[in-house]
Amino acid sequence: MADIFREIEEDLRAERMQQLWKRYGSWVIALAALVVIGAGVFSWWRDHQTKVRAAEGERYAAALQLADQGDTASAAAAMAAIAKDAGAGYATLADLTAAGLEGERGDIDGALARYDALAANSSVDKSFRDLATLLGAYYRVDREPLDSLRQRLQPLMADDNVWRYSARELVALAELKAGDQAAARTSFQKLADDALAPAGLRARAAEMLASFNG
Numbered sequence: 513m514a515d516i517f518r519e520i521e522e523d524l525r526a527e528r529m530q531q532l533w534k535r536y537g538s539w540v541i542a543l544a545a546l547v548v549i550g551a552g553v554f555s556w557w558r559d560h561q562t563k564v565r566a567a568e569g570e571r572y573a574a575a576l577q578l579a580d581q582g583d584t585a586s587a588a589a590a591m592a593a594i595a596k597d598a599g600a601g602y603a604t605l606a607d608l609t610a611a612g613l614e615g616e617r618g619d620i621d622g623a624l625a626r627y628d629a630l631a632a633n634s635s636v637d638k639s640f641r642d643l644a645t646l647l648g649a650y651y652r653v654d655r656e657p658l659d660s661l662r663q664r665l666q667p668l669m670a671d672d673n674v675w676r677y678s679a680r681e682l683v684a685l686a687e688l689k690a691g692d693q694a695a696a697r698t699s700f701q702k703l704a705d706d707a708l709a710p711a712g713l714r715a716r717a718a719e720m721l722a723s724f725n726g
Contacts, residue, residue, distance in 0.1 A: 572602055572609075579613060588613035604630070604640050612647065620651050627651075639675075642668050646675050649682055658690040677709045681717070688720070697724055 575590035591610035595603045607630055615623035627648035631641045649665055656664070661683065668679035684699035703709055703717035 569602070572606060575606070575609070579609075584613050584617050588617065604636055608640070608644060608647070611644070615651055620655075624648050624651055642673060642675050646679055646682070649679075653682070653686050653689060658686055658692065661686050677703065677706075677713050681713055684717070684720070693724065697721065700724075 571590070571594050575587050575594065578584075578590060579587035588610050591606040591613060594606035595610055597603075607626060611623045611626035611630070614620075614626065627644045630636055630644035631648065633641065636644075645664065646668055649661060652661055652664070665679045665683055667673065668675050669683065670676060673679070680699060680703060684696050684703065687693075687699060688696035700717040700720045704714055704721060706714065709717075
């Protein structure tokens with residue numbers, strides 16, 4: 513008798529499974545297909561991105577070669593094109609390089625406009641935004657009052673900023689150019705005495721202090 517009940521239970525369970533399969537089987541098949549397709553698409557996308565980055569790297573290298581050959585106009589145009597349609601990494605790098613090339617060509621307004629746009633772009637990594645501010649400030653030394661330049665570079669001179677030493681050196685140079693030798697001497701002295709500052713920068717600061725004493 514127990515065997516009969518067991519057979520009936522198994523038949524009912526099988527029937528329920530068949531009914532469930534009829535109702536949901538197509539969804540299960542579709543889900544399985546999506547998983548397989550998704551894995552394939554991910555694999556393709558990963559390979560595609562690798563190829564895209566390699567192609568962007570080649571474009572960037574080719575643009576740099578133009579600059580090395582002295583064709584800064586073509587190099588700047590090539591960098592601007594990369595900045596417009598490349599991925600975030602190479603786009604930012606190309607944008608910074610394009611700005612520098614425009615500055616080399618004498619288009620200071622164009623260089624500053626590009627640097628300022630990068631510095632204001634919240635989608636760009638903060639270290640690159642700060643670098644754009646710093647590089648733009650080099651061109652502003654001849655254009656901007658000392659107090660304004662100090663204020664612009666103040667956030668970059670913080671102890672936790674990666675560009676702090678370059679920003680402090682630029683402010684010291686701006687102080688010297690503005691004729692504030694006392695402030696410049698103090699700034700260069702701090703740089704020369706800072707054991708954590710890059711060796712080359714400390715050496716330059718020491719040379720500037722020696723010129724004051726001379």
